[in-house]
Every structure is written in C-alpha cells, then in structure tokens.
Amino acid sequence: MGIKxxxxxxxxxxxxxxxxxxxxxxxxxxxxxxxxxxxxxxxTNLYPPAGGFYPNGGILNQITDKLTYQNPKTxxxxxxxxxSWAVNDVATEYTFKIRKGVTFSDGTPLDANAVAKNYDTFxxxxxxxxxxxxxxxxxxxxxxxxxxxxxxxxxKKSSPGFLQGTSVIGSGLVSLKTLALSFDQLGDATKIIxxxxxxxxxxxxxxxxxxxxxxxxxxxxxxLEHQGRAYLDGIKxxxxxxxxxxxxxxxxxxxxxxxxxxxxxxxxxxxQSFAIYAAPTRGVNDSVAFRPDNPLVADLKVxxxxxxxxxxxxIVDTLFSANYPQAKSVISSAAAGYTDLSSKLTYDPALAEKxxxxxxxKKGASGVREKDGKPLSLAVYESLPQPQNKAVLQLVAQQWAxxxxxxxxxxxxxxxxxxxxVDPAKTPLVVAEVGRADPDVIKSQFYPxxxxxxxxxxxxxxxxxxSDDKLNGILETVASETDRDKRLAAAKAAxxxxxxxxxxxxxFEEPQVFAGAPYVKGVAxxxxxxxxxxxxxxxxx
Amino acid sequence: MARYILSRLGQxxxxxxxxxxxxxxxxxxxxxxxxxxxxxxxxxxLSPEQLADIRAAYGADGSFLQQYAHAVWNFLTGDFGxxxxxxxxxxxxxATNLPPSLLLAASGFVVATLLAVLIAIxxxxxxxxxxxxxxxxxxxxxxxxxxxxxxxxxxxxxxxxLRLVPVINPGPWEGLFLPIxxxxxxxxxxxxxxxxxxxDEVLTKPFVPVARAxxxxxxxxxxxxxxxxTLLPVLTVAGLxxxxxxxxxxxxxxxxxxxxIGGLTKQxxxxxxxxxxxxxxxxxxxxFVIINLVVDLLYPVLDPRLKTKLGAA
Numbered sequence: 001m002g003i004k005x006x007x008x009x010x011x012x013x014x015x016x017x018x019x020x021x022x023x024x025x026x027x028x029x030x031x032x033x034x035x036x037x038x039x040x041x042x043x044t045n046l047y048p049p050a051g052g053f054y055p056n057g058g059i060l061n062q063i064t065d066k067l068t069y070q071n072p073k074t075x076x077x078x079x080x081x082x083x084s085w086a087v088n089d090v091a092t093e094y095t096f097k098i099r100k101g102v103t104f105s106d107g108t109p110l111d112a113n114a115v116a117k118n119y120d121t122f123x124x125x126x127x128x129x130x131x132x133x134x135x136x137x138x139x140x141x142x143x144x145x146x147x148x149x150x151x152x153x154x155x156k157k158s159s160p161g162f163l164q165g166t167s168v169i170g171s172g173l174v175s176l177k178t179l180a181l182s183f184d185q186l187g188d189a190t191k192i193i194x195x196x197x198x199x200x201x202x203x204x205x206x207x208x209x210x211x212x213x214x215x216x217x218x219x220x221x222x223x224l225e226h227q228g229r230a231y232l233d234g235i236k237x238x239x240x241x242x243x244x245x246x247x248x249x250x251x252x253x254x255x256x257x258x259x260x261x262x263x264x265x266x267x268x269x270x271x272q273s274f275a276i277y278a279a280p281t282r283g284v285n286d287s288v289a290f291r292p293d294n295p296l297v298a299d300l301k302v303x304x305x306x307x308x309x310x311x312x313x314x315i316v317d318t319l320f321s322a323n324y325p326q327a328k329s330v331i332s333s334a335a336a337g338y339t340d341l342s343s344k345l346t347y348d349p350a351l352a353e354k355x356x357x358x359x360x361x362k363k364g365a366s367g368v369r370e371k372d373g374k375p376l377s378l379a380v381y382e383s384l385p386q387p388q389n390k391a392v393l394q395l396v397a398q399q400w401a402x403x404x405x406x407x408x409x410x411x412x413x414x415x416x417x418x419x420x421x422v423d424p425a426k427t428p429l430v431v432a433e434v435g436r437a438d439p440d441v442i443k444s445q446f447y448p449x450x451x452x453x454x455x456x457x458x459x460x461x462x463x464x465x466x467s468d469d470k471l472n473g474i475l476e477t478v479a480s481e482t483d484r485d486k487r488l489a490a491a492k493a494a495x496x497x498x499x500x501x502x503x504x505x506x507x508f509e510e511p512q513v514f515a516g517a518p519y520v521k522g523v524a525x526x527x528x529x530x531x532x533x534x535x536x537x538x539x540x541x
Numbered sequence: 542m543a544r545y546i547l548s549r550l551g552q553x554x555x556x557x558x559x560x561x562x563x564x565x566x567x568x569x570x571x572x573x574x575x576x577x578x579x580x581x582x583x584x585x586x587l588s589p590e591q592l593a594d595i596r597a598a599y600g601a602d603g604s605f606l607q608q609y610a611h612a613v614w615n616f617l618t619g620d621f622g623x624x625x626x627x628x629x630x631x632x633x634x635x636a637t638n639l640p641p642s643l644l645l646a647a648s649g650f651v652v653a654t655l656l657a658v659l660i661a662i663x664x665x666x667x668x669x670x671x672x673x674x675x676x677x678x679x680x681x682x683x684x685x686x687x688x689x690x691x692x693x694x695x696x697x698x699x700x701x702x703l704r705l706v707p708v709i710n711p712g713p714w715e716g717l718f719l720p721i722x723x724x725x726x727x728x729x730x731x732x733x734x735x736x737x738x739x740x741d742e743v744l745t746k747p748f749v750p751v752a753r754a755x756x757x758x759x760x761x762x763x764x765x766x767x768x769x770x771t772l773l774p775v776l777t778v779a780g781l782x783x784x785x786x787x788x789x790x791x792x793x794x795x796x797x798x799x800x801x802i803g804g805l806t807k808q809x810x811x812x813x814x815x816x817x818x819x820x821x822x823x824x825x826x827x828x829f830v831i832i833n834l835v836v837d838l839l840y841p842v843l844d845p846r847l848k849t850k851l852g853a854a
Contacts, residue, residue, distance in 0.1 A: 036709060045628035050585065125591065130598045132580065132587055187628020205629060205637040207800045238709055240798040244693055245708060248701040254709040413811040415573025418581050449588045460581070460589055 029226075029522060033538040034234040038246045040260040042206040042239045047186045049122055049134035051169035052435075054385065054512060057530040058259060062211055062235065063105075064172025064194035067096060067115065069221035070164060070527045075336055075437050077163050080221045081110060081173060081195070091158040091482045096166075098149045102219045104175035105199040112151040116143035118173050119153060130183040135444060135451075136165035136436065138479055158480040160487060161440035168436060169530055172196075195219070197230040197534045209237040220534060231522070231537035250274065250515055256538065257516045257523070259531075262388065263320040269515045278323030278511040279529030281435030282335045284445045285327040285506040286386055288396075289432040289453035291424035292503070293466040296376060303502035305355035308348040309403050310396055310505050319391050323513060327506035330442065330495045334509070337439035337478075337491030344499040345506065352403055361404075369404040377406035381421060383431035384412045392507060393431075422460045433510055435528035439491035443475040446498070454503055471497055517541070549837070553830040560826035561616070561819060565609055568815050575625045575813045576601040599625075612819060622816035626808065631816050634805060639824070642801040645793070646786050648717065649724030653786075654779070656725060657732035664737055665763055677737065684730035688789050692723040692796035708797060720797045728786055735778055739771035746770075773843055780836040784829060 043055045048064060051057040069080040082096040102110040123140030125133040139157040146152050155162070165171060175193040178186070185191060189200045189209055197220065198211040213230040220227055238255070240246045247265055249255040251272055261269060266276055290297045297303055316326045325333065328342040361369040361376050369376040382390040390409060397407035407429075410417075420426040432453045434445050444450045448459030448467070457467040474497060477490040498504050512529035519541035524532045576599045580592055587595070596602050600611070615622055621631035663669055664676045699719060700708045706715050743749070744767060752762050791803030802821060809817035841847045 038709065042627075044626060047628075052585075053582075125594075127594060127598060130595060132585055132595060133591055135585065135587070184623040184625070184628060187624070188633075204800065205627070205633060206804070207637070207798070236710070238798065240709070241795045242693070242798070245696055245796065245798065248697060249709045252701040252704065254700075254707050415571050415578055415813050417573075418578050419572040422581070458589075460592075462589075 029231045029535070029537040030539060031231050031537070032233050034236055035232050035257055035520065035533060035536065035538065036255040037235055037237050038240040038249060038255045038258040039237050040239075040241060040243075040246070043187075043189065043209070045183065045187045046189055046192045047131060047183055048172040048174060049132065049136075049170040051172065051530075052135075054259070054530075057169045059189065059209065059211075059237065060169050060172050060192075060194075061196075061526060061530045061532050062198040062534070063192060063196040063200060064169075064174060065102075065110075065196050065219065066168070066171050066173065067166040068163065069223070070167035070437060071223070072437075072525060072527045075527060077167055078221055078223045080167075081115070081219065082166070083222075085163070087163065089482065091160045091162070091480075092155045094153045094155075094162060095146070096151050096153075098151065099219055100149060102195055103216075104193050104195045105214060106175050106177060106193045108175050108177070110173060110195045111148050112145045113148070114176060115151045115173065116145050117176055117179055118171075119143055119151075121179055122171060123153075129181070132183070134165075134170050136168055136170050136440070137162065138165075138440070158482050160482050161438050161479060164436075164438040164440070168528070169526065198235060201234065207239055211235040211237075224535070226522075226535040230534050232533060235533055247515070250517065253517075255517075256520050257514065257531075259512070259514050260387075261513045261515045263324060263513075266321050266323070266513070273518055275516045275518060275520070276323070277514040277516065277523065277525065277531075279514070279525035279531070280332055280334045280509060280511050281433075281529045282332050282437045282527060283435035283441040284331055284433055285329070286389075286392070286508050286510040287327070287330070287432045287504050287506040288380060288393075288429045289446070289504045290502070291428050291430065291455045291466075292468075293424035293455060293461070293464055294428035296374075296378060297428045298466075299359050300502060301355045301359040302361070302376075305352040305359070305403070306400060306405065307499075307502045307505050308346060308355070309352040309400050309405070310507075311347040311399050312345065312507055313347065314399070315392055315395055316508050318395060319388055320508065323511050324387075325509045327508050330498050330504055330506055331491075332509040335439075335441065336437055337442075337488045337495075339492040339495050341495055341499055344496075349403065356403060356405075363404045367404055368406050375406065376404065377408065378428045379408040379410055380427060380429040380431065381410045381417045382412040383433070386431060386433055386510065387513075389431060396507075422455065424455050424461065424464075424466075432504065435510075437527035439478050439487060442491060442494045442498075443479045446494075446503075447472060447475045447479075468501070468503075471501070471503075546838075549834055553827075553834065556830055557823060557826050560822050561613070562609075564819060564822040565612060565815075568813060568818060569605055569608065571813060573813060574601050575815050578812050579625050612815070616819070616823070621820045624809075624814050624817045626812040626814045626817075631820050634817060635820060635824070638800050638802050638805045641799055642790060642794075642803065645717065645720055645724060645790055645799070645801065646783065648721045649728065649786060649790075650779075650783060652721055652725035653728035653732060653782075656729035657736055660729070660733040661736040661740060665740060665759075680730040680733040680737070682730075683726050683733075686726060688723060688727055688792045689796060691726060692719070692793055695719045695723060696796070716797075716799075720793050720799060723793045723796070724786060724790060727789060728782055731778060731782065732775060735775050736771060739774055740767055743767045743770045769843070773840065776836055776839060776843070780832050783832055784825075 039055050041055045043059055046056055048060055051060045065081050067082045069078045071078055081099055083099050084097045086095045098112050104110055120143050121131055122134040123137045125131055139155045139159045141154040141156045144152045178193045189203045197214055197217045199214050201210040201212040203209045212234040213232055215229050217229045243262055246258045250258050270276055290303050292298050312326045316324055328340050331338055361371045364370040380393055382393055393409040400407050421430055432445055434441055445453050448456035452459035455461040455464050457464045474490055474494045478494055481487040481490055519539040521539055522535040522537050524535055526532055576596050580587055580595050624631050624634055660679055664673055696708055699705045706718055752766055790801055791807055794801040794804045806821050
C-alpha cells in the first residue's frame, strides 16, 4: 500500500470508528456548544486559596489544574500535573516529578520552578503583595527546584495532609504573572492565568463570565477516561441571584445548569425530569459549636442537654430532602476518617430536662430557665452560605424553647457578625461547616490557630481563657501523625471527644446542590462538591 | 442669576464634603472593618497572627485621622482605591455598574411619567367618565404592588410562560423591557396621584369657568391652562422620587440579575467596603445636588411669578 492508500484506509477506518458509535449517540460525547451556567453569587477574589467560597471554586476548578487529583469516588490521590511523587517517612519532605509539556494559557511553562513559586506563596503567603497563607498547607518551610521537572518541598514538622492538600481547589496552579499581582487585583478573573481546560475569555464584573476551551489542552488527570481538550467550546456564567428565576430559566430552556437549588424547589425540578446533583462537601457537617468561655454553656451538662434537645430528624424532614443526610458524627459519612457516632446524637428531651435540672437551671415565671437570676438565653448569627441556615436555627430555637432555653437568631450580615463571632459573651454559639476530603478538616475547624470554632486561648479571641489541651493534642496528631492507621484512629478519637464534651451539635451532612437540563452529560464533581466541566457535553436537544 | 448659581454651587460642594465626612465617620464607628470582614471569613482559615499582618499591610490599624486624610487625598487625586471584597479597582466597579443604573433609572422615570400622564388623561376624558372611579384607584393599586413580586410575575409570565423575552442572555433592549416596567409601575403611582389631585384643584380655580365661557372645550382647557399649572408640584415630587427610584432599583437588579449601583451598594454595606461606599456616597450626593439644582432652575421657567423673587435673591 502506498502512503495515499494507507491514509485513505486510515481515514475510512476513522470514519467507521466515528460513525459506529453514532448508534449510541446518547452515550457518545459530542464536541461543541456553550454551557449556560447560572450562578447565585458573583465571585470574589480568585486567589486560589480563596477557592473555598462556592462561586470562586466553581470557576477556579475549570481554569486551573492541580499537582495531584483526588479521585472523588475512592478519595485516593492520583497523578495529574505531578506524574509521581515520593514522601519521606516522617512526611517532612515531598518530591514531585512534573509532567512535561504543560503550559499556562499565557504560553509560559508549568515546570518545577512555577510549582515551587506557587507553593512558596500558598505555604508562606506574601506580605508585600498581601497574599494570605493557604489553610490546607501546614508547617510549610521552603521549596527546592531539583531539576526543571522535579520540585521538592520541606516542612518544619510532619505534614501528612500535604499530599491531599495538593489536590484541592485552593492549590490550583497559576502562572508567575498571576502570582506577581497584588492580592487586590485578583478579583479580575481575566488576570487569573492557569493551565486548566478552560480559559477566561471575558468578564462583565458582577454579571457575567465567559470561559472558552483550550484546544491544545492535553494534560487532564492521567487516570481519567477522557483525555485531550474539553468537549464544550465554552461556559458562560451568568449571575442570577433570585432562586425562582434560576429555576424558571432552567426549566424554560434559557439555561443548562444552575447552582444552589433549594431543597423546597427540588420537586418541581425532578418532576420535569431535570437532573439534580447533590455533591457532598465531605467535611465537618453543618453544625453549631459552643464557646465554653461563655458561662451559660461552660457546664458540660448544659451542652449535653442542648445536644439531646436538638431533633435533627425533624430538621432534615421539615426543611430538607433526601440529599441532606442527618448527621451521624462531627464529619460527613463520606469523609475520610468518619466514624458512626449516631448513638451519641440521640434526640432525648427527657434526658435534656433532667440534665438542665441537675445543672441548676430552673424554669422561671416566663417559661425560660433561670439560675442565680440569669435566664438561659443564647444568641447565634445565621451563616449566609449554609443552606437555609436561618430556618434551621429558628427550628432549633423552637425545639429548645420547649425545654425553656431561649435561642436568639441574629441576621447574618455586617461587621457586627465578624466582631461578635469572636466574642463568646455575645455569641455562645457559632455555625460551623467546612469541606475538605482529608482528616485534617477536623483540625481546620477546631484548632485555635485555624478556624478556632470553640474560641480557645491563642486563637481568634484575644481575651480567651478557655482551652482544651486534650482536644488540641488529638487534633495535632491528626495533622502530623504519619502512620495512616494511627492518624485515622486520632480522627476517630477527635470525633468521639468533641461529642462526649458536647462541644458541637452536628445537624446534617451538607451537599452543594445543582440542577441540570437532561441533555447535559458528563458533569463531574471534585471531592468537596465543586463542579468540573472538563468532561461535560451537551447532547442533542 | 450668576450669583445665585455660584452660591448654589458652593452649597453643593459643602453638601458633598459633608456627605463624604459623615459617611466616613459612620463607617469607621461601625464594629469591624473591611479587612477583618474579608479575611476573618472562615474560607481563608487564617490564624490571628496572619490576620494582624494583613491588617497592618492594609493600614487598617492606623489612626482615624490618618485614614481620613488618606481617603480624602485619594478622592481629590481621583483615585477611588480598590474594592477589598471584589478585588478590583472601585473605578471599574463604577464603570460597570453606573451606566446600567442610570439607563434603568432614566428610562424607568420616563415610562413612569408616561404612565402617570396616561392615567391622568384617562381620568379626565369626558368619554371615560363612567370609568373614572376605577381609573382613580389604579395609583393605589400600583403603589401597593411589591416591586419584588411584580418583577417575578413579569418574568414568569412574559419570559417563562409566553417566552416572549429571555431573561438570560437577552439583547441590550430586550433585557431592559421588563426591568423598566418593574421600576416604572411603583414610581408612576405617586406621580399620577399628585397629577390627579392637582388637576381637580386647578379645575376649581376661577379662571377655568372663564376659559370655558370663552368657548374652549374641556380638552383644550386641560391642555392649555390646567396642565401648565399642575406641573410645578409634580416636578418637585419627581426630583425626590428619582432618589427613591435608585433605591427601589436594588430589588429590580436582584430579580433580573442586572448590574447596578443598588446591588453594588448592598454588597458594599454588607462587607463594609469603605472605598466602594465612599465613592457611591459622593456620586449619590452629586446626583441629588444636580437634580435639585435643575428642578430649582426650572421653577422660574414654569412659573413667571418666581422670576422676580429669584432676581431679588
């Protein structure tokens, strides 16, 4: 066969290969088309460690790649921009081999040097450029470029959570040009240059963002079935704050995919055979945490009473749907290190009454329990990002009112919230929730040097006197134990201890809920529920 | 006249300075500040030391006077600063939010005026006398319709059911049709009420029967004599309503997902984004000053009796 004939045969074969699957058109990805995505809120600053905010993560996940890929099904860490890696026994040194030929969308190479600069910024912050430290990187010391495609990271102390930390949205890799910009300037999405399957094409601040596919993209996670460029030509994010407008637009065919579907709207969406995606955020459940520095909740018996006075089943049944599982522990049942502790989370009003009586809180004339002339009256700020949080807290307030405990639910905006939330006298309770598919997440939420939900000494509240060394010891073990089994045992111990001390009342496992038109296929979600449109495509409709 | 305008300009500058300073003092006296609100957000998970470093980097720990001097100097040099929450220059935020707001407010105002005039005319047409009671109740109906509900209903009916105009990805005018109507309806109500009341009042004045006696028809009396005499109070109210228009636009912007100053203000208040709020306060104060100046200058044009008073001032 001559070259021409060979080519002809090859093209015939490829025509056949392309044509044959047409019979199964429904499962064969179609290239092209722009996905219209309705987002509830505009993105804020797109510095990758700020990817925790849902709208930010929804964009960053399309335009940046990560060093590693966490398989959302198995939670295993798989290769991505790093082809392979090695960790020393005490988890203080990590070496990554970088995949060759990867470029940022500005044409610069994604090599060891770029990775080192990214992690120096995320791990240490940059005071001059006002860039804060990333919360997923613990004990970071410095980086070393071993050769153009090998980078090594050194840690001051063991950092077993780091490998997983390289897979999260907050660790998205950006070009040196982006890293050189001051934090103030990173709200402009067009300045965020990543190596991801999509590139920011244009933006109308606060209103609309257009992404287009990178046709030369060829470095998706190596174990993923789909390789090469994204199927979609582009994604258009349109900010549509009003729930009913997002749903109406989806159902009337004006949009393809929407974020933040409220539980009470799920039925009208599924009734019309549209898809509902409830991606778990796999971390600390939607909960309230106590601030034991406040004398009203300093007594373990009071906290236990309130824990048993809370009817989670009623919360889930009244306000939510099957996509919001009742909490069985401090962390989600889909999270790494989860232990079923539902026996400690029983609804038992009789026990709650008994505990409050024992603690010396007697019902007063107004029906509110009192001790030494003080009423058992607590306050909590609603948390706007959590689904229907105000309704949840108001329902809890009703449940507690039956026992003579007052819970005042405060509105969740303005500077008061920020200053009051670090003052246990004003807010003996705080809403807690954080997503990360690694046991480190428990430490993130409760350790004084991190999110400090309990407001311990050395944490956010400068006047704090409370600290629980036993808890902090367990949390430190979670973040630094290099033996996997021992680390998971510490995670279990942390969950048990937090509930035994009744420091936290978990309500439900929080998902991020999306809805899509029936012809939208192949949408994936990373381990904590941010959508990925790399393998998404639009079937004929 | 020149002296009058100069003194008004002086007043305007004073109002601007006062608005700037009062808003600055109020913002500073609120608990928390933009840096704290932004970075104490659990999404960053920063430690107290890291937080203190960032506050120092932004100068949020400086004294009140230092921060005030800094803000005034920036404004005078035309630098509106950066929005801490959005991470972009305030000037770009204004550039994307001010024009659509002005367009919506101005077209909403024009449509509202048209609606009000239509109602007033319909009420005074002799052919429609039997409908007068019903038409007179339209303003009360309009005023009691919540903007939010009206917007949602218009979208549900015209966009989702009848599929006449898209709300998502509409053309430039297509997208404005429903929002303009939403803004115009509640604003048209007080205008119509004042028009109706004034027409009734003017119709009782002695010159009306005189004009009639000269053989003018009812319509001509209305058009030539009554209309001119009712415009003055309507103009005063219109100047005030324009401010309300921008405020009610917050809801319209949210419902229709439009960019605008209303939504920008709400976000900036929530996050105590000082740079953004100061810019908005100055712009709003400027707009009010200009509108009131225009209204005041129009008075003597409409009512010759006011000319002499002005000249004396």
